[in-house]
Amino acid sequence: DAKTTQPPSMDCAEGRAANLPCNHSTISGNEYVYWYRQIHSQGPQYIIHGLKNNETNEMASLIITEDRKSSTLILPHATLRDTAVYYCIVRVPFTGTASKLTFGTGTRLQVTL
Amino acid sequence: SAVISQKPSRDICQRGTSLTIQCQVDSQVTMMFWYRQQPGQSLTLIATANQGSEATYESGFVIDKFPISRPNLTFSTLTVSNMSPEDSSIYLCSVDQGWAGYTFGSGTRLTVV
Numbered sequence: 001d002a003k004t005t006q007p008p009s010m011d012c013a014e015g016r017a018a019n020l021p022c023n024h025s026t027i028s029g030n031e032y033v034y035w036y037r038q039i040h041s042q043g044p045q046y047i048i049h050g051l052k053n054n055e056t057n058e059m060a061s062l063i064i065t066e067d068r069k070s071s072t073l074i075l076p077h078a079t080l081r082d083t084a085v086y087y088c089i090v091r092v093p094f095t096g097t098a099s100k101l102t103f104g105t106g107t108r109l110q111v112t113l
Numbered sequence: 114s115a116v117i118s119q120k121p122s123r124d125i126c127q128r129g130t131s132l133t134i135q136c137q138v139d140s141q142v143t144m145m146f147w148y149r150q151q152p153g154q155s156l157t158l159i160a161t162a163n164q165g166s167e168a169t170y171e172s173g174f175v176i177d178k179f180p181i182s183r184p185n186l187t188f189s190t191l192t193v194s195n196m197s198p199e200d201s202s203i204y205l206c207s208v209d210q211g212w213a214g215y216t217f218g219s220g221t222r223l224t225v226v
Contacts, residue, residue, distance in 0.1 A: 034214060043205050043217030044156065046114075087155070100146060101207070101215050103156040 004088045009108040012082075018075040020107050022088030025069040030092055033064060035073045037084040038106075044087065047073065078111045085109070114210050115140050119218030126196055126225050133192045134221045136206035141186035147179070150203040150220075159204075162189050196225045 005023040012018040024033065034049040048055055048062045050071075055062045061074040075082055087106040118137045126132050136145065147159040159179055160168040168181040182190045193200050201224050207217040 036214070041203075041220070041222070043117075043207070043220050044215070046210075046214030046216070049212075049214060100158050100161060101209075102158065103148075105155050 004090060004104050006086075006088055006104065006107045008105065009110070011110050011112060012075075012078045014079055014111055014113055015077055018078040018082065018109055018111070020073040020075075020086050020088075020109065021070065022073070023070045024088070024090045027068050027090050028092075031090045032092070033062065033068075033071045034089045034091060034101075035060070035062065036087045036089065036103075037082075038087070039081075039084040044103075047086075078109075080111050080113070083109060083111045114213050115142065115208055115216050117206060117208065117216060117218040119206055119221060121221055122219060123222040124224070126223065128197050128225055130196055131192055131194045132196065132223060133190050134204055134206075136189045136191070136218055138187045138208055142208040143186070144209060145183065145189045146207045146209070146215075147181065147189075147191045148205045148207065148217075150205065152201070156205065159191070193223065196223075198225045201225045 032049050032051050035047040036044040038044045048057055048060050050062045050064055064071045085106040085108050087103050116139045120135050145162045148156045149159050150156045158171050159174045160170045162168045162181050162183040164183045164186050178194055180192045203220045203222050205217050205220045207215045210216050
């Protein structure tokens with residue numbers, strides 16, 4: 001799985017958009033970009049994933065650059081409950097064989113009043 | 114998505130003893146994964162557990178220290194053996210939901226005194 005680089009921490013005011021960047025310059029053609037978050041003392045939670053097109057779901061939007069070497073997770077209206085560590089992971093999706101998930105250090109997002 | 118019940122949620126143990134953590138999934142899954150999260154750190158994969166075969170351990174983890182059982186497609190246990198204070202961590206089990214990403218248990222917070 002390709003390595004990712006994320007800023008260690010970010011702050012965001014409540015109600016504003018939180019834009020979390022991720023660099024994955026060595027991503028392979030068949031690897032997807034996944035985002036998870038871990039709220040304090042809980043298990044990580046899946047947020048969104050994509051290959052090359054921008055994706056949106058009820059939680060967030062994922063913007064992947066055309067060369068796929070970086071991406072941005074967007075929380076459109078951050079709330080205090082979005083305070084968490086956000087992990088960007090690139091990997092080949094489940095194929096029926098070993099598909100372990102490798103976590104980097106993530107970005108600690110602090111949402112403030 | 115699958116629901117994972119993990120127990121105990123927390124425990125305080127004496128050094129030299131062992132603790133067995135249980136993970137129950139509400140659907141059949143081929144592979145289950147065990148992670149460790151040391152204080153202030155990211156998640157590290159301990160091993161992958163397939164039903165009917167021995168677990169596959171990551172570098173730095175050995176079966177004598179972290180024996181794993183996988184008796185059927187919905188259940189797995191991880192034992193932390195001969196514990197020392199350095200084993201104080203959060204231990205999490207997870208399953209791969211394919212396109213829906215990974216689902217994690219709520220974790221077991223272990224303190225060794």
